[in-house]
Amino acid sequence: MSRPETDSPGAGMEFTLEDISDEEIMRRRALYEPFTDSVRDLIDAVIRTEVDDATVRQAQAEIAGVVQRLRTQQMDGAYGVRYTADKKGMAWGNAVIGLRNAIAPPLVLRPGDDGGVVTDATLGAAYEGPSGLVHGGVCAMLFDHVLGEAASVDGIPCFTGTISVRYLRPTPLGPIRIDAAISGRDGRKKIVRGTLSGPDGVTAEAEGIFIVPREFEGQAFSSWVS
Numbered sequence: 090m091s092r093p094e095t096d097s098p099g100a101g102m103e104f105t106l107e108d109i110s111d112e113e114i115m116r117r118r119a120l121y122e123p124f125t126d127s128v129r130d131l132i133d134a135v136i137r138t139e140v141d142d143a144t145v146r147q148a149q150a151e152i153a154g155v156v157q158r159l160r161t162q163q164m165d166g167a168y169g170v171r172y173t174a175d176k177k178g179m180a181w182g183n184a185v186i187g188l189r190n191a192i193a194p195p196l197v198l199r200p201g202d203d204g205g206v207v208t209d210a211t212l213g214a215a216y217e218g219p220s221g222l223v224h225g226g227v228c229a230m231l232f233d234h235v236l237g238e239a240a241s242v243d244g245i246p247c248f249t250g251t252i253s254v255r256y257l258r259p260t261p262l263g264p265i266r267i268d269a270a271i272s273g274r275d276g277r278k279k280i281v282r283g284t285l286s287g288p289d290g291v292t293a294e295a296e297g298i299f300i301v302p303r304e305f306e307g308q309a310f311s312s313w314v315s
């Protein structure tokens with residue numbers, strides 16, 4: 090399947106125009122959201138199942154059949170970072186927020202009170218590192234994205250230059266919240282700080298330097314924050 094028109098302003102950051110109506114976006118959302126949720130359920134079920142060997146083998150054959158059916162018509166390469174004609178972001182393949190990516194929790198971001206962004210999510214068995222706890226790399230990945238979104242709230246997307254995470258105490262699997270906001274600017278650099286919290290308070294904090302690629306200076310895109 091061919092791809093929609095791609096706009097590549099440079100720095101390896103490509104945006105793909107999906108020139109479709111709001112109704113078509115809603116139709117696709119209604120189709121793929123529950124579909125991807127089912128695959129998330131599948132991942133959790135695969136990790137936690139205790140059924141007998143024959144049932145596992147039968148399930149594997151059934152899953153292989155579904156994969157084969159889906160592979161009969163596929164796009165070339167990855168999903169890409171798409172946006173609509175009125176600049177609504179559709180990063181549906183994204184590893185953190187992707188509506189069509191079962192690996193993504195997915196995070197849904199909203200504006201925070203301090204001009205930053207905030208998100209709530211529930212991290213289940215698929216995100217485990219130490220027993221019953223969220224994997225440190227998962228925390229870093231989520232921070233990377235959420236801080237990047239906070240850096241981009243003014244509509245000018247940035248790349249992560251450097252990010253550091255301080256793990257204050259373990260983060261239990263279950264409900265989490267991430268808050269992030271810009272704390273400073275220096276030319277094309279934006280300094281962003283964020284916290285990750287579990288039910289008993291902050292478990293990790295992060296600081297990142299996000300850089301507007303030279304090619305993006307003065308260009309406004311839309312934020313993915315809905």
Ligand SMILES: CCCCCCCC(=O)SCCNC(=O)CCNC(=O)[C@H](O)C(C)(C)COP(=O)(O)OP(=O)(O)OC[C@H]1O[C@@H](n2cnc3c(N)ncnc32)[C@H](O)[C@@H]1OP(=O)(O)O
Nearest residue numbers: 233234237238241246248249250251276298300302303313
């Ligand atoms: C809206 C969607 C949000 C999504 C968020 C997702 C976040 C991500 O995962 S992004 C993917 C991970 N990041 C990357 O792949 C980035 C790879 N790196 C690059 O593309 C480039 O190095 C890039 C764009 C960061 C900087 O390149 P470039 O614009 O040429 O920088 P350059 O002109 O050398 O330097 C500009 C300034 O930034 C500083 N700088 C450059 N690189 C870094 C860095 N890695 N860390 C800290 N500071 C840096 C320089 O020192 C310079 O500072 P000053 O102006 O004070 O001298």
